[in-house]
Amino acid sequence: MIEVEIKARCSPEIRKKIAALGSRMLGVENHLDLYFNSPLRDFARTDEALRIRTKEEGVRLTYKGPKLDEDTKSRREVTVRVDDPEALTEILESLGFVGSGTVKKRRTKYALGEAVLCLDDVEGLGTFLEIELSGDEDWSVQKREAQELMAELGLTESIRRSYLEMLAEKDPATDHLDRI
Amino acid sequence: MIEVEIKARCSPEIRKKIAALGSRMLGVENHLDLYFNSPLRDFARTDEALRIRTKEEGVRLTYKGPKLDEDTKSRREVTVRVDDPEALTEILESLGFVGSGTVKKRRTKYALGEAVLCLDDVEGLGTFLEIELSGDEDWSVQKREAQELMAELGLTESIRRSYLEMLAEKDPATDHLDRI
Numbered sequence: 001m002i003e004v005e006i007k008a009r010c011s012p013e014i015r016k017k018i019a020a021l022g023s024r025m026l027g028v029e030n031h032l033d034l035y036f037n038s039p040l041r042d043f044a045r046t047d048e049a050l051r052i053r054t055k056e057e058g059v060r061l062t063y064k065g066p067k068l069d070e071d072t073k074s075r076r077e078v079t080v081r082v083d084d085p086e087a088l089t090e091i092l093e094s095l096g097f098v099g100s101g102t103v104k105k106r107r108t109k110y111a112l113g114e115a116v117l118c119l120d121d122v123e124g125l126g127t128f129l130e131i132e133l134s135g136d137e138d139w140s141v142q143k144r145e146a147q148e149l150m151a152e153l154g155l156t157e158s159i160r161r162s163y164l165e166m167l168a169e170k171d172p173a174t175d176h177l178d179r180i
Numbered sequence: 181m182i183e184v185e186i187k188a189r190c191s192p193e194i195r196k197k198i199a200a201l202g203s204r205m206l207g208v209e210n211h212l213d214l215y216f217n218s219p220l221r222d223f224a225r226t227d228e229a230l231r232i233r234t235k236e237e238g239v240r241l242t243y244k245g246p247k248l249d250e251d252t253k254s255r256r257e258v259t260v261r262v263d264d265p266e267a268l269t270e271i272l273e274s275l276g277f278v279g280s281g282t283v284k285k286r287r288t289k290y291a292l293g294e295a296v297l298c299l300d301d302v303e304g305l306g307t308f309l310e311i312e313l314s315g316d317e318d319w320s321v322q323k324r325e326a327q328e329l330m331a332e333l334g335l336t337e338s339i340r341r342s343y344l345e346m347l348a349e350k351d352p353a354t355d356h357l358d359r360i
Contacts, residue, residue: 038276040220078271080268081262082261082263087259087260094243095230095243096218
């Protein structure tokens with residue numbers, strides 16, 4: 001499945017505009033994301049990601065392929081639910097994968113038509129809005145829809161860097177490897 | 181955790197001897213095991229294993245480290261439950277892992293003291309008994325216990341090869357890569 005995704009920095013006040021568009025709040029999640037790098041190729045160069053996400057609802061392992069275009073974060077994503085993040089970390093490390101960083105955030109999710117709006121308070125970075133739509137082979141419609149929605153909210157930026165990359169740029173001395 | 185494990189070829193008739201020892205039958209499981217090899221090192225040489233097991237109760241990913249001694253199959257094992265074997269296969273393949281074979285078997289499990297006895301009917305190979313005990317750093321007690329139990333059942337053999345290796349030896353032309 002293709003995850004069409006646009007991200008922009010915003011003010012926490014944007015939640016009023018999101019509400020005014022007629023969105024429905026889906027809930028609040030606290031994410032602890034552990035990222036891993038491959039022993040085979042540097043995911044920072046190949047633009048891939050391997051992540052264990054722990055949130056209230058449970059734990060998931062996600063692989064993200066390289067971004068598919070030049071102006072959004074759209075990419076192939078595959079996810080499985082798992083029951084034990086520590087055992088999974090031990091398996092990944094046994095296979096040669098190396099922890100590359102941790103991202104903690106509080107995500108407020110809204111539904112608006114087919115789109116999911118994620119308002120993220122990211123520890124150490126600030127507030128961001130991500131607009132997500134699921135697509136298949138032809139995801140140009142979803143991409144345009146997400147871009148139009150961003151514009152309606154007064155946001156014209158499109159950040160393609162991950163929170164992990166942004167944290168590393170902000171503070172290169174820290175490897176953001178603190179664990180649970 | 182260390183999984184102390186001894187395996188021997190046997191006749192299906194051994195179930196009478198297992199019952200006579202006072203064991204308790206735990207149940208019957210049908211296993212479909214998909215094995216993967218690493219792009220980094222050949223698991224056939226390093227004596228590791230990565231497996232997705234699908235059985236009635238659910239799906240699990242297991243990593244097995246190299247065997248720890250010269251006369252049993254004892255090794256470190258780490259396991260997580262997952263919800264979707266096909267998505268997990270897609271993630272592993274995206275990370276460079278390659279399917280190396282499939283093993284199908286019907287396992288009848290018995291409890292006898294701390295030991296679990298697994299009577300396996302393996303498709304294409306025949307019937308085997310595996311005696312399993314969990315140990316920690318000092319697992320010599322568990323190893324002796326498993327060996328004595330094998331001897332009580334009249335089995336002196338100790339096969340250290342996996343079913344996957346035995347299938348490959350039996351029929352080198354087939355890579356046992358048929359999928360679900």
